[in-house]
Amino acid sequence: MKNIKYSLLCLIIFSNTSFGKDFKELFTIYEPVEDAKQIEKSVNESFNTMVYRLSGSSSPSNIWKIINAGNSRKDFISSYSVENRDDTSYLKVNFDKDLLIDKFIELKIPIVGNSRPVILFIIRVETGASDPYFVSPFVTENTLDTLIKNSLKNFSDQRGIFMELPDLDLQDRLSLLNYEKLIDSKNFISSKYESDKVITIDLTKIGLTSWSVGGDIDFQYNDINFNDHFISAFNSIVDANVDSLLQKSLIDISKEGYLEIKIKNIFTLNDYENSKSLIKNLVGSNELSLESFDLNTITYKLKIYGSYKSIEKQLSDSSFFEILNTSFNEDYLHLAYMK
Numbered sequence: 001m002k003n004i005k006y007s008l009l010c011l012i013i014f015s016n017t018s019f020g021k022d023f024k025e026l027f028t029i030y031e032p033v034e035d036a037k038q039i040e041k042s043v044n045e046s047f048n049t050m051v052y053r054l055s056g057s058s059s060p061s062n063i064w065k066i067i068n069a070g071n072s073r074k075d076f077i078s079s080y081s082v083e084n085r086d087d088t089s090y091l092k093v094n095f096d097k098d099l100l101i102d103k104f105i106e107l108k109i110p111i112v113g114n115s116r117p118v119i120l121f122i123i124r125v126e127t128g129a130s131d132p133y134f135v136s137p138f139v140t141e142n143t144l145d146t147l148i149k150n151s152l153k154n155f156s157d158q159r160g161i162f163m164e165l166p167d168l169d170l171q172d173r174l175s176l177l178n179y180e181k182l183i184d185s186k187n188f189i190s191s192k193y194e195s196d197k198v199i200t201i202d203l204t205k206i207g208l209t210s211w212s213v214g215g216d217i218d219f220q221y222n223d224i225n226f227n228d229h230f231i232s233a234f235n236s237i238v239d240a241n242v243d244s245l246l247q248k249s250l251i252d253i254s255k256e257g258y259l260e261i262k263i264k265n266i267f268t269l270n271d272y273e274n275s276k277s278l279i280k281n282l283v284g285s286n287e288l289s290l291e292s293f294d295l296n297t298i299t300y301k302l303k304i305y306g307s308y309k310s311i312e313k314q315l316s317d318s319s320f321f322e323i324l325n326t327s328f329n330e331d332y333l334h335l336a337y338m339k
Helices: 035-053 061-068 099-104 143-159 171-177 184-191 224-246 268-280 309-316
Strands: 010-013 028-032 078-085 088-095 118-126 162-167 197-205 209-214 218-222 256-264 285-294 297-305 321-326 331-339
Touching: 028 035, 028 224, 035 061, 035 078, 035 099, 035 224, 088 209, 118 143, 118 184, 118 224, 143 162, 171 184, 184 197, 184 297, 197 224, 209 224, 218 224, 256 309, 268 285, 268 297, 268 331, 297 309, 309 321, 309 331
Parallel strands: 118 162, 118 197, 256 331
Antiparallel strands: 010 162, 028 088, 078 088, 197 209, 209 218, 256 297, 285 297, 321 331
16 A cells, blocks of 8 residues: 555646636637527527526526526626536536626625536446446547536536546556555545535446446436436436535625735736636626726725635635735735736
């Protein structure tokens, strides 16, 4: 055991953002569109996805609450355009954050901030045809792997949450294979990651059409439709965990106050514009006003919804800011802008 070497695992997050817990394109939705005739449908679908992301709930009741209040889906869109990505056409829809959040507050719909949970999936597959393996982001062993990865991507896109699969290097794979009974694979892999939840699943083929599933999903199945049955069960457990994690991240929109935000390392106009945009795009922020500018430091007064802690967490999870100082009285935050 002492000779087992631990190497750093690679990371994939099924979203359009880089590693971190800050969902940077929270108010931008990419909706597949085949032709111009489907743009209206894609606009409607993008609005539904936006509501799911911001509310933390996959229930359509919030969508209808907004529509029944006399609002059109298009009222909340600031711009949209068609983009080609990986030979597929998408409607890129940008939503007006302030209008949307004001409507959520008016209708008393809870909101979730930019700081989003991370779920790590450790999925071991043993088909009997080859050595056992863990589902990874870069290698696809069979159709089931593709179904799992597509499901995780859909959850990430729709709910605004990070989904991770580990990519084991050769040394790690050999260690897990050769010392399978001595190593706790869940602890071995999860120790390499920062995550809010680890979901472990073991899939073992025990017959021609028979499978045994253990871990966080537990059942046996004997039929040729195993893939469909498993993905249905998989989606159910993922959906339940996403709901639970997002509910813990809700911002108390009944509370509001003001906060001083001081930002260092503002050297150029581009620094100023980018850092200001990042602060304005925080969920729960409103009415950003410039207070002072001294050398390379700029100070704002910011109206916030929810608690001081919710804004602090969103900023601490951002890869663009480092928190230098916080207030005991919860009335200021001093930051460094990181390019």
